Amino acid sequence: MPTLFDKIWDAHVVDRLEDGTAILYIDRHLIHEVTSPQAFEGLRVAGRRLRRPQATFAVVDHNVPTTDRAVPIEEPESRHQIETLERNVAEFGVPYFPLRSPEQGIVHIVGPEQGLSLPGMTIVCGDSHTSTHGALGALAFGIGTSEVEHVMATQTLLQKPALNMRVSVEGVVAPGVAAKDVMLAIIGRIGTAGGTGHVIEFAGSAIRGLDMAGRMTICNMSIEAGARAGLVAPDDITFDYVRGRPFAPKGEAFDQAVAYWRTLVSDADARFDRVVELDAADIAPLVTWGTSPEDVVAITARVPDPAEAADEAKRVQMQRMLDYMGLVPGQRLSQVPVDAVFIGSCTNGRIEDMRAAASVLKGRRVAAGVRAMVVPGSGLVKAQAEQEGLDRIFLDAGFEWREAGCSMCLGMNPDKLSPGQRCASTSNRNFEGRQGPGGRTHLLSPAMAAAAAVTGRLTDVRELIR
Amino acid sequence: MTPFTTLTAIAAPLPEANVDTDKIIPSRFLKTTQRSGLGRYAFDAMRYHPDGSERPDFVLNRAPYRAAEILIAHENFGCGSSREHAPWALLDFGIRCVIAPSFADIFHNNCFKNGILPIRLPREICDRLMQDASAGANSRLVVDLERQIVVRPDGEEIAFEVDALRRRLLLEGLDDIGQTLRHAEAIDRFEAGRPAWMQGTTL
Ligand code: SF4
Numbered sequence: 001m002p003t004l005f006d007k008i009w010d011a012h013v014v015d016r017l018e019d020g021t022a023i024l025y026i027d028r029h030l031i032h033e034v035t036s037p038q039a040f041e042g043l044r045v046a047g048r049r050l051r052r053p054q055a056t057f058a059v060v061d062h063n064v065p066t067t068d069r070a071v072p073i074e075e076p077e078s079r080h081q082i083e084t085l086e087r088n089v090a091e092f093g094v095p096y097f098p099l100r101s102p103e104q105g106i107v108h109i110v111g112p113e114q115g116l117s118l119p120g121m122t123i124v125c126g127d128s129h130t131s132t133h134g135a136l137g138a139l140a141f142g143i144g145t146s147e148v149e150h151v152m153a154t155q156t157l158l159q160k161p162a163l164n165m166r167v168s169v170e171g172v173v174a175p176g177v178a179a180k181d182v183m184l185a186i187i188g189r190i191g192t193a194g195g196t197g198h199v200i201e202f203a204g205s206a207i208r209g210l211d212m213a214g215r216m217t218i219c220n221m222s223i224e225a226g227a228r229a230g231l232v233a234p235d236d237i238t239f240d241y242v243r244g245r246p247f248a249p250k251g252e253a254f255d256q257a258v259a260y261w262r263t264l265v266s267d268a269d270a271r272f273d274r275v276v277e278l279d280a281a282d283i284a285p286l287v288t289w290g291t292s293p294e295d296v297v298a299i300t301a302r303v304p305d306p307a308e309a310a311d312e313a314k315r316v317q318m319q320r321m322l323d324y325m326g327l328v329p330g331q332r333l334s335q336v337p338v339d340a341v342f343i344g345s346c347t348n349g350r351i352e353d354m355r356a357a358a359s360v361l362k363g364r365r366v367a368a369g370v371r372a373m374v375v376p377g378s379g380l381v382k383a384q385a386e387q388e389g390l391d392r393i394f395l396d397a398g399f400e401w402r403e404a405g406c407s408m409c410l411g412m413n414p415d416k417l418s419p420g421q422r423c424a425s426t427s428n429r430n431f432e433g434r435q436g437p438g439g440r441t442h443l444l445s446p447a448m449a450a451a452a453a454v455t456g457r458l459t460d461v462r463e464l465i466r
Numbered sequence: 467m468t469p470f471t472t473l474t475a476i477a478a479p480l481p482e483a484n485v486d487t488d489k490i491i492p493s494r495f496l497k498t499t500q501r502s503g504l505g506r507y508a509f510d511a512m513r514y515h516p517d518g519s520e521r522p523d524f525v526l527n528r529a530p531y532r533a534a535e536i537l538i539a540h541e542n543f544g545c546g547s548s549r550e551h552a553p554w555a556l557l558d559f560g561i562r563c564v565i566a567p568s569f570a571d572i573f574h575n576n577c578f579k580n581g582i583l584p585i586r587l588p589r590e591i592c593d594r595l596m597q598d599a600s601a602g603a604n605s606r607l608v609v610d611l612e613r614q615i616v617v618r619p620d621g622e623e624i625a626f627e628v629d630a631l632r633r634r635l636l637l638e639g640l641d642d643i644g645q646t647l648r649h650a651e652a653i654d655r656f657e658a659g660r661p662a663w664m665q666g667t668t669l
Contacts, residue, residue, distance in 0.1 A: 015652040019630045023649055025656055027664060035549065037499035048643070052657075063497060077497035084499045121664070128548040128572060142572055144550035145501075146579035146642070154646045156653055160629070192484060193542040193568060226545065228571050249663035257663045292484050313540070317483065410547075412493040419516065431488045431546060433511050 003164045003266040004233050005199045008139040012122050014156055024159045027121040028055060029151045030107050031094070033085040034062045034412075035126030039149035040088040051155045053093040057116050060085060060099050061106045063412050066375050066402040069100055078413065092152075105378020105404040108132040108346035112216065113378060115245025119234040119261040124151055129346050129428065130229075131222040135215035136242070137234030137264050139199070142223065162228045163197050163273040166266075168204035171280035176462040178356065179214030180348060180426070180445035182206065182278075183221045184286040188296040190276055195227030198274065201266060202232050206280035212241040213352035220347045221428050224293040233265045287333055287458055288430045288443040290321040295430075297333065299448065299460045305329035324432055325440050326420065333458050336442070340423040341372040341453040342435070343446055344402075345409040348426035349377025353446040354385045358393040360450035360464055366398035367456030373400040373415070375407040399453070411436040424452035467581045469639030473562055473609045475535035477599040478525050485539055486546035487573060491555040493547075504551055505558030526559070530603035538595050539566040543584075544573025553580045563609050565616070567592050578632045581639065583611060585626045594618070611637060 002010070014023040031039075036058070043050060050056065063078045073079040082099065089096040097103045103110065108129050111117035117133040123140035124130060126148040133140035147157055167186055187194075200222050207218065215232045222230030232238075239258050242248050249257045284298035297304065306318035306329065322329065327336065343349075343357050354376065366372045374394050376382035382404055385391055391401050408415040409427040411434060417423055419438025426449050427434075430441040442458060451461040495507040513524050520527045526534065537556070543566040544552060553576045556564070562582055567589040569577075577584045587595070598605045598619055608617035611633060615623045635642065 014656040015649045017631060017645075021629075021631050023646060023652070025653070027660075034496050038501050038550075041499070046643070062493075075497075081497055081499060118664075126548060126550075128546065142548040144548055144553075144572060144576035144579060146550060146576065150643050150646065153643045154650075154653060155657070156646060156649075158631075158642055158646060192545060193570070196542070196568060196571060223546075226542070226570060253663040256661065260661075313481075313483070410488075410493045412496060429486075429488070429546060431486045433492055434488050437492070437511060437516065 001267050001269045001271060003270040003272065004137070004201055004231055004264055005139065005162065005164055007264060008120060008122065009161055011120070017158070021158050021160055023156045024122060025156055026124055026151050028057070028116060028123040030111055030116070030123065030125035030130070031056060031058045031148065032062055032107050032125070032127065033060045033081045035145050036088065036148055037081065037084045038145050039152055040092065042149040043152055048153045050092040050094065050152045054095070055155065056094045056152070058085060058089045058094050058096040059104060059107050059110050062406045062410065064099055064405045065413050066405045066407045066415060069403050102379045102383065105381065106346045106349060106406055108220065109349055109377030109381065112136060112212070113245070113380060115242060115248030118242060118248060118257070119238060120264055124157065128223045129220050131227070132216050132220040132346055134219040134222065134230040135212060135232050136238055137232060137261065139229060139231070141229040162199040164271070165195060165198040165200045165227070165274040165276070166272040167200050167202050167276045167278070169202070169206035169278045169280050170204045171206055173206060173280045173283055176285055176447065176465055177283050178445035178447060179210055179217040181283055181286045182280070183218045184288070184293070184296045184443065185278060185283045187221065187225045187293050188286070189278065190225055192224060192292050192294045193226040195222065195225040198227050199229045199231060200225065200227045202230060207232060208235070211352060212237060213350045216350065217347055221293070224428055234261045285445065285448050285461055287448065289325065289327060289333060290318070291324055291430055291432050293428065293430060293443060295321065299333055299458060301333060303327045303329055303331045303333065326422070334460055335457060337422070337457045338370060338424045338452050339421045340417060341370060341449050342408045342423055342425040342427065343373070343449050344375030344377065344407055345427040346377060347428045348446045349375065349381065351381050351384050353426065354381065354390050357446040357450040358390040360447050360461060361397040361454065362393050364397055364454045366453045370453055370456050372398060372453040373402055373408065375402040376404050378404045397453070408435050410434060411439065424449045424458060467639045467641060470562065470581055470583050470611055470636045472612065473535060474606055475562070476530050476533055476603065477536035477538055477595065477605070477607045478531040478534035479596045479599040480525060480537055480539045481596055483540035484542045484545055487544055487549050487552040488546055490544070490552040491549065496549060496551055501554050502558060504555035505560070508555040508559045533560065535560050536563045536565065536607055536609065537561050538592060538599050539564065540592065541567045541589070543569050545570035548572045550576045550580070553577050553582050557582055565592060565595060578636060579642070581636065583609065583636060585609070585616065587624065587626055591624060
């Protein structure tokens, strides 16, 4: 009667401490430039070695410019951080995709793309969106830098088991509704703290019917629902995706792996601490109006009124959010003008996302005064899109076509909003200042972002695909 | 790590829910390769005007809260990004304890690794402590990890729960890695038993 989570967990417990805390074995450790330097430094100071460099993989993504890669990085601090990573991976023998390699990209796009992330694995990274890799049926979660150092030194983590939650989405979504909308609907339902302490297994026909890109979008935002991790049981869609990837097992080893991976499903009588059910048919294209991902409504709806809040604290908070976002209660979301459009991030930076946006943009132009950019999730996504001619569609429409990286998802490199600017964004966080101090973020799907670029306001993409 | 035993300190009220780690320290300050010196960026957008001058109404800019070592907040404190820069910034500012009705998991974990004690207490108790904190310098709270109690200025003792292992590590100021490495043999054995295709091979 174990759940999928229980099975992966049990297969990785090395030992238990006196109070039941598990020493959990980690199969794959992904690292990047922002959260690793202090961990390497800690190893050095303590005179410790990195236990398994070959189970570790490094990329640069958060702090890299997404403009011309031929020129040196202008910002001295960013350059220093990247040079520090390069020194560290050389010293400790960690495999690495340098900035100018064709495979460089966002860690959560690169892992699955390269077959570094596989079903049944435990995967960690010093980044909360490590939950993305759960789409493969792996237990994948974000850790802090002290834990990064712990994994480097011991290839394990000290962990208490999580609670089990199942979120089932049954049925078929309407045309124009994307995986992003499904996940925003789930977060809107359970709230940003709804998954705290839990690992969420996403199930139901609407999830099973998704391709890997869609499953990754869903698992990516598990953290926005407060969960420790998200999971989808691996199936033939997963195995077909993994087959032939550079770091995936090959030949007989692959067949052995698949035989094991097929056992990775929750038993029929598995017990979940919490079960949530949604009907796919009820989900419309969604957009956030506030500064937390749970503040989400259908694009056809109006900005909610704080006067209708459940209590005074909530009312004050809503009012603050509306002030920050520059919105008034009762305003139609579809009449809110945007200044910028960002398509990319580990939520929606895959080739399927590029295709979805391009299909809306084809033969259309970005509205006057709107700055629109596409930042592919990896160099390989970019190359694939160019091969399919998608770059032409974006460029002809008036989008900027960028190099791979996190870019305007977190406003760490020069791609940022200015105070008061409003952005339709396919990323995952609409926190105050996330995309630049004073910037206003509306989260939505790639097709919805493309629609907003064309009309210059938040727009129901269904009007453009009819 | 500095051990955490008993803390008698000024508590600052921050009556907000969902204080995310971008708010605790915005991403543009994550370019450092060090752990120290982040205190001046803590709560940057709430604490400073865009021109760098202080916002006089923000709690940590007011006396006596500039010297606060305890922070009291509402639900889901520390949500969002996994950045350990958030506890580093709090610690560098001087915060050793955060009390809230709930915390996001990764932040909660990161606190313990840095000698910060996160305490979960029901909302109505947090609200009472929030009132105590609002009384300023005359109102010090005592956080006693040994006895697992918070003592209000009026002497009332409030018990809190904390994971036994984490409590011990915090009391002793112990590093987890040393603790885990005592199990090195078990890790070796486990690793040797992994199937080849799961060995994380790099080709
Ligand atoms: S794309 Fe955004 S959310 Fe994803 S890893 Fe980069 S900064 Fe984090």
